[in-house]
Amino acid sequence: MIGRLTFPNELPGRPERFLLCNSHNHSGPDLKGMDALSGDERKRLLQYAEELTDRLEKVVLQALAARQPGHLAWAQGSVGFAANRRVLKRGTWTGFGAVPDGPVDHSLPLIRVTDTEGKLVAVVVNYACHCTTLRGNFKRIHGDWAACAREYIEADHPGTMALVTVGCGADADPCPHSTVELCERHGRSLADEVKRILTGSFRPIEFQLTAKTATIDVPRDPPPPLEELKQLAKRSHAARRLVRLIERGEKPPASKSFQITTWVFGNELAMVFFSDEVVVDYALRLKRELDGTRLWITAYCNDVAGYIVSKRILEEGGYEANNSLSAAVSYGRPQRVQPAMEDRVVEQVRTLLPERFHAAP
16 A cells, blocks of 8 residues: 655745756756856846746645545666766876766655556656756757757656656766757657656555755865965866855855655655755765665755765866865865765764664664
8 A cells, every 4th residue: 555645734944855866967057157148148047047946935835725535656877978077087087978887776656646546647757867968059948958858758658747857967968969859759768767767666665755955064174375276277077166255255165965855755755955966975975885776866955055975086186176165165175175075974964864774673
């Protein structure tokens, strides 16, 4: 028997029960923190950001008002188009590419939502891959593979809403990439796997939800002398931002925060939500050290301010390391962060999850 979902008439203000899960699309409007546009173009984008915020609020309120009893169940499949993008030479980062034997997470967990009559009404899937099939030379707005997957899933199952979230895919790109046709190919492969999963067996999800959240505050190093910082800024967005802040006469913040939220559904499923762009090592390690058969991990939640890198990537260096939270708190010198964020994050997840999820049963 699949668990029956019931809802109270009013929900108290509990932010750990709300997650804004971003697809982190690279072919979308330039909203803030970027320098590509100015003048009237920038004003229009600021207006767009305000309108988008209002619409997000409205759609959440509409969803809350439209809630109905239903059933949840989950299953897991696999999709193969994500590839690790960090090309190494003698253990050091040299650029982007497709690394066939690099670390990657191809799992595709899926939540099935049915009404009280058993009709499929929604599907939620999660895949650990950047929405970067389209590259910097593509100058139109497009939702990349995630939008294509959603469109195909809904077309395959009329009357069903599809939601696509992104896992720990900060160092994974779609392979191959570069065209709209490839976005469609990747979206189609994901939708086909959803179709296959929906014909198989599912694990029921209990209605009881336990939600918790925690914030890791990482103290910042004292900033280096301005001239040294300007040299670091040549290879680090974090250092460039700090240079601009100092030149405006502002004081550097004392710490940087990273948010972790967990949703636990009885004994069936533990969902972990990370803010920012989290590399694959976190998902692989958590699934290895905890009960990976009952674990769902989503990144890019609520805030997407930089990379959360692992010990491996700190040692290899390169793009993600130099634009990470570790670099932000050490001003372009991520190797200075001790202990590594990886250990802090894993320990915090362990603290948030019940012991029954700490090891395979």
